[in-house]
Amino acid sequence: MISYFYRLMPAMISGLNTTLKVFSLTLILSIPLGVLVSLGRLSKIKPLNSAVQLYIWVMRGTPLLLQIVFIFFGLPIVGITFDRFTAVMIAFVLNYAAYFGEIFRGGIESIDKGQYDAAKVLGFTPFNTFIRIILPQVIKIVMPSIANEVITLIKDTALVYVVGLGELLRAGKIASNRDASLMPLVLVGIIYLALTALLEAIFKKFEGRFSYYH
């Protein structure tokens, strides 16, 4: 069995490559965008606020699979054509930024309003108040929810099969069909578990680092 797994590895690694690329790019792009989304959502400027609410509603209210299909197959009808990987990245980043945005909003709203007054009295500009006082506390508060989303994300990457990109789960399914065996899927499961274990370890470390004010 080990030698069989060994023979499967080249296909798995090439699938894993896509999985990790989608995963890391989505994280890098959607977390900063999520902060902006949360600010837009909390903004007092009405058109901005409504637009962000609409965006969040659409992104959370429709399946991610549908969004990928729509961006890749639907937009070319109106003349906007992306290649496979770009279409997937747009869908993932927009979708995850909506979820991250709502998590950050929750974090920001949980900070006592008195802190803003206190910062003002101490002479902080609104920008500095947010960056130096509010955001560090928010990061700490939202960390467990972010970890949840990140772990969901690693599994959501499997959805890219719909535009024909070969990722980890797809590689397993192909081998499973070819060899008429369930073992490739067992291997895929083990790889996902290893990835999640790694992510959990990283988050544990992070949460430890952010346990200031205790």
Place this chain on the structure above:
Amino acid sequence: MRDNLKKVFVLAVILIVSIVCLTGCSNEEAKEDAFSAIKERGYVVMGLDDAFAPMGFRDENNELAGFDVDLAKEVFSRIGLEVKLQPIDWTMKETELNSGNIDVIWNGYTITAERQEKVAFTKPYLENRQIIITLADSPINSKKDLEGKKVALQSESSAVDAIYTEPELVESFDGGEPIQFATNNEVFMDLEAKRVDAVVADEVFAMYYIKIKGPEKYKVLEEDFGDEQYGIGVRKSDKQLLEAIDTTLDEMREDGSYKEIYDKWFAD
């Protein structure tokens, strides 16, 4: 706040209407024959489901292989084109074709009347049957014996159409309908787990599967659910490409190179 909600609602309605309109009103296909453009570019993009052994799948080195892949490479090299293999999600195949992401669908693509409305098919290049398979020790020996039994097959496959040509028989199955799975692999696993009594599947795939798992474990019934034919799908506007493929396939049948590739994949 109420005003705000109203605005969001109105925006949402506009969005939905425009989406429906965009997708609904502009389903026209490309009208121009793309053959000269493809020739100029030097390659043709072939869409295939890379999980469909033995027609098109990934071998142990993760390379695309299979009967259709070999056949297509030979056909297009004779036409003077390189082949770029593009794995696609099988449920999206016609959309991929008509949006121009791929130029041909070539992967055990059964010719059906429904599909002929969306794509143009070449002449059939391979015969296939929908066969009935049970475990070797099963008491089922004919179609009639399927009465009151559980039958599994792949959903949205031509097996579904094939069994419904005999609706009374399907009614008599345990549950009054077949049990459907996403892939044939799952269909066969359910048979091995003895949760179903028989399966209906493409002969081409079934024989491949049975060969791997050991022919002694299974029984293929003499009766079947009819013949069908595999064709190559191209856009309706691409008449020149269609003709080029048809002529080349005819040539290959005559000079024996078709048989060579066939024997490589299907002869024992």
